[in-house]
Amino acid sequence: MNMLCDIPKSASQASAPPASLLKAGIVIAMRPRQRLGLGRDGEHVYIVREGTLMLEALPQPSARQIIDLYYPGDAVRAQLLPSMSGLNLIASTPGEVVRLSEPRLYALADTDAAVRHWLDDALARQYPRRLVHLATVGSLSGEERVVSLLMELALRVGEATQNGARAFDMPLSRTDMADYLSLNADTLSRIMSRLRQSGVLSVANRGRGYAPNFEALCRLTPLADTIARMHATQ
Amino acid sequence: MNMLCDIPKSASQASAPPASLLKAGIVIAMRPRQRLGLGRDGEHVYIVREGTLMLEALPQPSARQIIDLYYPGDAVRAQLLPSMSGLNLIASTPGEVVRLSEPRLYALADTDAAVRHWLDDALARQYPRRLVHLATVGSLSGEERVVSLLMELALRVGEATQNGARAFDMPLSRTDMADYLSLNADTLSRIMSRLRQSGVLSVANRGRGYAPNFEALCRLTPLADTIARMHATQ
């Protein structure tokens, strides 16, 4: 009867956006650090095809916070973002997005049930992630936060290799990771060094991580189960 | 053509939920500290009529975080909440909610455009609040966070009195406020004492606040403009 109900709420991986939605927009190739405009009154919508995006907030000149992270299959709706100064949507890796306008999206959603349900699904994937991110930043220690992010990345953009090991790209720079986790870049670096020394993590080329024992890594954050449910590649 | 586009994204106050939506659910009176079930697989939806609700997360037994706050006109959709243990929806004041089931909601949304648009509006009010909350917790100092919350409450549930003063209920206990702001209850108490001593705040009966000079209070947080836009009673 209702498509949405068939998809368990723990479904983390995106179902493909309807073709009608993609056809309504234009394809944009992203380069790392490229900024994507949000439109004057929040009129743009982006659908991520490939790569990762960050939403940056600058409450004050000296403070930067990454308040959202978007993966392939996610939708960035400017209308759902707060109207604050210093809000930027930034590509953190090469990739590809489709851009369309909010009014166009709503017109489509009004007539096309598939679009409507895909949008609803996208939201059901993204909103819980924000809440968990908030709980992470708000109630976990520095190390637990870092591990939570590593786990998220390992599950999202990584592959299982062998014997419970996992290799993954780290699309964010240390600074970006720090700003995402509300840590100082220096502090983050120290924590990652400690993780390396304790043997649960190794880093190659600054952009690639490897967890020889992924289970052991997961045990370092109390939110492991929740993160696994939200980001598991099924 | 599209209702949504007529409502600026800064519109903070709820338009009334469609009658068709309310008729589909049952009315529940809340008492303070009452817990509202979210259903086994996230099947419940609550629409707040009166009072305020908190969404509590317990990542670990010792750590508590209020990750969402709901005011009249807001919708709590269990499907949009993360499936983590220790997630509780709790009334913080007396009030009234309407409960219905997710499938019922989706069925209504599929056939009734007014329901659809109201839901979308509700989301456009609530999602930005979470992002700002995240930026608040993540990048502001203790005092700035407290002021941000006081400002939010003063605008949401308070009244202007005279000469730029503002009186407001504080529906959260100190502990709840602290858990919302990721502060220790002791630290919060200290900060509020400092605010009182500096004259920008006074408190009566533990549940009611008064800002003799609301402008002066606002100047203490860098997110004042953003908060004002999101919570202003227009």
Next chain:
DNA sequence: CGCGAACTTGACGATTTTCAAAGCGAGTGG
């Protein structure tokens, strides 16, 4: 090979948490 950006590391300092104890308020039973 050398430059610049990103990252790492150390020492110090500030804010916040922790732990403990005391004060206040509301509700209860005598």
Next chain:
DNA sequence: CCACTCGCTTTGAAAATCGTCAAGTTCGCG
């Protein structure tokens, strides 16, 4: 009506965590 208890709040001193500043190192790239 009062004394009592329980929970919430407030405050102080010590400890831990995290941030700041500065210097050094690694890495990618021309």
